[in-house]
Amino acid sequence: MASQVTFIGAGNMAGAIIGGMIDSGYPRDAITATSPDDSVLAPLRERLGIHTATDNASAVAQADVVVLAVKPQIMQDVCSGMRDAVQARKPLIISVAAGLPADTLEHWLGGELPVVRCMPNTPSLVGAGAAGLYANARVTDDQQRIAGELLEAVGLVEWVDDEALLEAVTAVSGSAPAYFFLMFEAMEQAGADLGLPADTARRLAMQTAYGAARMAMDSDKTPGELKRNVMSPGGTTERAIEHLENAGLRDIMQGAMRACAERAGEMADELGKR
């Protein structure tokens, strides 16, 4: 029988995972979502056919898995409100909240709980997410499989065995959609400066990124080999790549991702201290 899964919070991230679970055949009547606002829940009930509740404590009373999907800033209050119900059942806790350490969540929920902490990214909203997952020592193999399957419903899942590595995951995938969106902005502007209508440049740039990602994922060749295949000797690409290398693109990416990972660590310290 399918595990009973309760989502605390029914916003973007929860909605994406629930949609992915249903698309991949998860039974609707094994899924519950909560929100303090029933008008947020009504469309989920009517469109997706899942259970909903406005009271978190009663919604976790029968849950095998509790997915924490509220904003980090309100997580402590939300955990306090369902602590007794969680302790009575000791379900698997999965958190998609940015920055909150597993032991902080475990502590806020009363201790001695299996916790999987996840760093997802926003392309999960279109089923093309990439997430890093960490399991604390109390998570069983079966629970780890369940957590992996839930997140695989919205994209790629990679496990890390050291929680601190979620800071690197934040730099490589959690925050990274924004790097590509910045690149699209820059390419649209440069294309427009070269005379193309801006919306034409935007569409060409986005389709090219999509095509390059698909090609790299389907290919046996490394990104370096695929890059060299585009670079005809003495041709146009060579000139562009030379410019990017000489302008220090690799150092820029190193610096940006190091800053991102450092900030993820600072946030974990700040949120974990409360």
Ligand SMILES: NC(=O)C1=CN([C@@H]2O[C@H](COP(=O)(O)OP(=O)(O)OC[C@H]3O[C@@H](n4cnc5c(N)ncnc54)[C@H](OP(=O)(O)O)[C@@H]3O)[C@@H](O)[C@H]2O)C=CC1
């Ligand atoms: N790595 C990344 O890029 C991403 C990470 N995340 C993480 O996922 C988590 C959820 O984010 P996201 O889905 O975007 O946020 P949303 O604001 O879309 O969803 C959170 C939901 O929680 C509801 N809520 C507020 N209080 C409670 C409560 N007491 N009980 C139950 N539900 C409550 C909110 O309702 P209301 O609006 O009425 O207050 C809202 O619908 C965050 O912790 C975030 O850090 C999310 C997206 C991307």
Ligand SMILES: O=C(O)[C@@H]1CCC=N1
């Ligand atoms: O910018 C942030 O802090 C969050 C975490 C990863 C993506 N967004």
